[in-house]
Amino acid sequence: MIKTSESPDYVSTTNPCKVCAPLGVSLAIKGIESAMSIMHGSQGCATYIRRYMISHFKEPLDIASSSFSETSAIFGGKTNLMAAIENVNAKYEPKLIAVAATCLSETIGDDVKAYCAECSKESNTEIISITPPPFGGAHLDGFYAAVTSVLMGKSKSDKVRQKINIFPSIYSTADLRYMHQLVSSYFGEDYMLLPDYSQTLDGGIWGEYVPIAPGGTPLKKISSAHLAKTSIGFSPFLKDEINPGKTLESEFGVDFFGLRPPIGIRGCDDLTQLLCKKSGNKTNDYYLQERARLVDAYADCHKYTFGKRAVVYGDADFVAGIASFLDEVGITPVICACGTPFNEFEKYIDSCLEFTKPEIVRANVDFKTLDELLEGMDVDLLIGNSKGYRISRDRNIPLVRCGFPIHDRVGGPRFQHIGYGGTMNLLDHVTNTILTTKQNESPVGFSYQ
Amino acid sequence: MSSLLLNERKDQVMIKTENSGSISCEKTSLAGSVSQRACxxxxxxxxxxxxxxxxxxxxxxxxxxxxxxxxxxxxxxxxxxxxxxxxxxxxxxxxxxxxxxxxxxxxxxxxxxxxxxxxxxxxxxxxxxxxxxxxxxxxxxxxxxxxxxxxxxxxxxxxxxxxxxxxxxxxxxxxVGTGDTSNVPKLSINILGEFNLAGEAWLIQNYYERMGIEVVSIMTGDGRVEKIAKSHGASLNVVQCSGSLTYLAKHMEKEYGIPHMRVSYFGIEDMSKALYDVADFFSDYPEVREKAEKVVSEEISKIMPEITKYRQALSGKRAAVYVGGAFKAFSLIKALRLIGMSVVVAGSQTGNKSDYEQLKMLCDPGCVILDDSNPLELSNFVIEKGADLFIGGVKERPIAYKIGIGFCDHNHERKIGLAGYEGMINFFKEVYSSVMSPVWKFVPRKFGTLREVI
CATH class of the missing domain: 3.40.50.1980 (Nitrogenase molybdenum iron protein domain)
Structure with missing residues (x-):
């Protein structure tokens, strides 16, 4: 039986399964060439976000703040924001500055958009305001809101630079690299991936400090996004106002396709078909073989995976993608839990499943609720970010760490989830976790499976 | 240096020379400067x-x-x-x-x-x-x-x-003040500003107990409400983290007449002083001092051979230190000196005027002193001064790695105790494994990029 998404009547959150929207904004902006973000609020917002993301990416994450004081909180933060923009310009010399509203600036009613417009007039740098839904929404909303605001706010070019725009969800840097490889195998250079932090948040040692890490989506391509023929997104139930592809479609007539997450054979096939169709090119041997290997691996693993029961938690796109993959190998995602309020979460999950049926699908869940839901349930593994470790340890259920954030292991950003290759990686991790448990629990400690 | 610094920040940075003046500090962070502070x-x-x-x-x-x-x-x-x-x-x-x-x-x-x-x-x-x-x-x-x-x-x-x-x-x-103090003995202290990271408070408590002194409350280390409530029964407040708990110590001095002293549990010198100062406070009980000397000599003799080993390996290496409170920086400078390492960049997020005066006295000539710094300044000075090691917190770690030098975490997330005598050895081991790791031989500045190598 599928229970409803309605959250129970409680008013506090214990051990949240979400972070705030400005974090998502900062992450998206890190994926744009020569861009800097300014959190328009207290110094803590920027610093906490940096600390949280550094622990995952293990890369520098310079995010500026307008450093509100009591005076700014009372009289508005305009003066501070102006100073912040000036100082960021002086020291970082970005080509684009994104100013994110925070809870504080929204509550006092600062008109960030107007401030940015005013600053833009006097500056050579493009300044774009981003005002994600400040409350209730979380990092994923901030992420998409940033992409949409940059697309719409950035000056437009009349030069066609790409045929297709790709709007990823919060993927790992390895995922983004894979997406580049995949899309360029059909479109050469004629595509845009926005955002793209594959290099900015997973780069080499510099030798000397570089103010803004190299890499990111080229600004020119963002300026030409409205002239592309097609856009693809991977969050089919995303609200229109923060959906970059939908917005481009309604404003500029760029055809938009909201695909399911490209995880698992079906999700990847959907993407492959669309790429073939839109590019007019055939899938090359590499991906044909990769898909063939994946199906072969599904066969190799099916006995270990079939009938197993997994709990998946995190942001909606992640949970839906992982559930879709589990469904294909016969693992039931018995609990699908999303940390934020999401009205269509159940529909989203349902659209990804064909062979299995979850027992609980619930949005707006914190880890305490998740733990309570697990009580008395027979579960073989947890799949999600490192914040589920506590439950995993207390209940002795193995955890497959993936998604964002991974704070207690290395390699989080290098974990590949998407595409045939990412699915293979997931399959190996999931199956080996099941095998490890089986081996550890065996009285004889067998050496062949 | 001038082009590196934002105008408003120029007086928050100085280089120790014969006649360098005083540093500006205790200011709110400059908007847009990417301060390492939170809120x-x-x-x-x-x-x-x-x-x-x-x-x-x-x-x-x-x-x-x-x-x-x-x-x-x-x-x-x-x-x-x-x-x-x-x-x-x-x-x-x-x-x-x-x-x-x-x-x-x-x-x-x-x-x-x-x-x-x-x-x-x-x-x-x-x-x-x-x-x-x-x-x-x-x-x-x-x-x-x-x-x-x-x-x-x-x-x-x-x-x-x-x-x-x-x-x-x-x-x-x-x-504080809400509990019953009837069972609190005369020979008793509270420890303020110790957070029991990796069990450090337990180590320190053990030293004091061996001196015959009861620790009534560690307030914020393995803290318990009941113990905090009766902490006003103690004879002395020993304040470890200079910035954070001094206000409470001053409050308790005023309200309950409990004197306080500043200590640091980091480094052999400061750790021993923290025990002796407390012993001297209870000078009516000479046996406390005797016991303190015994603790110090026992503990030091345990770790001295190890220290000599580290000194041989690390002598002459240079470190940059950027931490939350300035008091931690003092102790780090002294501890590093013990193994022959010099500090070439030193700074804190929250130091005050007198902290920076003391820092200036303590560090070697030419050392860059920074208040409320940021990644651009830090990285620049670390490279300019040729540091082999950076000591700081989570946000400083990737700065060190990106410029290709070793890093030691001296912040609140760490899992290794660095306080006390045992902690000293843990710290030197950390420094050793950070500085001596072969991985730094492969970074571009030393090894060259692939294009340069092939």
């Missing part, structure tokens, strides 16, 4: 965090609670309520209609469920703006449930991280 809320949250049997609830939107869930390596010997993250998770309608009812209901439910010995309610930017009367809600709930429910005035924008320390001290001060 008022952060200051309060980290200080009170280790009180393990209290309920810590963040009254605000979710970010503040998410970012501070299980954030410190502060260990508890019993309850672990501090490791959970509670928040009222304010939504838009709460911002419009006020969050008092939500807070009240959250407190009642959570207190009934977790049965804490006290509750701390952290104010955030939002509750400061919408004008929730947190004090009134706390009082109402406290009257109803029979434990202290204490508002912490930690609105993020109301000053710097240091103001957060003060708000935390104000909250602790409300517990």
């Amino acid at each position: 008022v809320f952060c200051g309060s949250r980290v200080v009170l965090y280790p009180v393990a049997d209290a309920l810590h609830i963040v009254h605000g939107p979710i970010g503040c609670a998410s970012f501070t869930w299980d954030i410190r390596g502060s260990l508890s010997s019993g309850p672990e309520l501090h490791r959970l993250s509670f928040s009222t998770d304010l939504q838009e309608k709460d911002v419009i209609y006020g969050g008092e009812k939500k807070l009240e209901s959250a407190l009642e439910k959570l207190i009934a469920e977790h049965k804490p010995k006290a509750a701390f309610v952290f104010a955030t930017c939002i509750t400061g703006i919408i004008g929730d009367d947190i004090g009134a809600v706390c009082k109402k709930v406290s009257d109803k449930v029979g434990i202290q429910v204490i508002p912490v005035h930690s609105e993020g924008f109301k000053g710097t991280k240091k103001d957060g320390y003060k708000a935390a001290c104000d909250a602790l001060a409300k517990i």
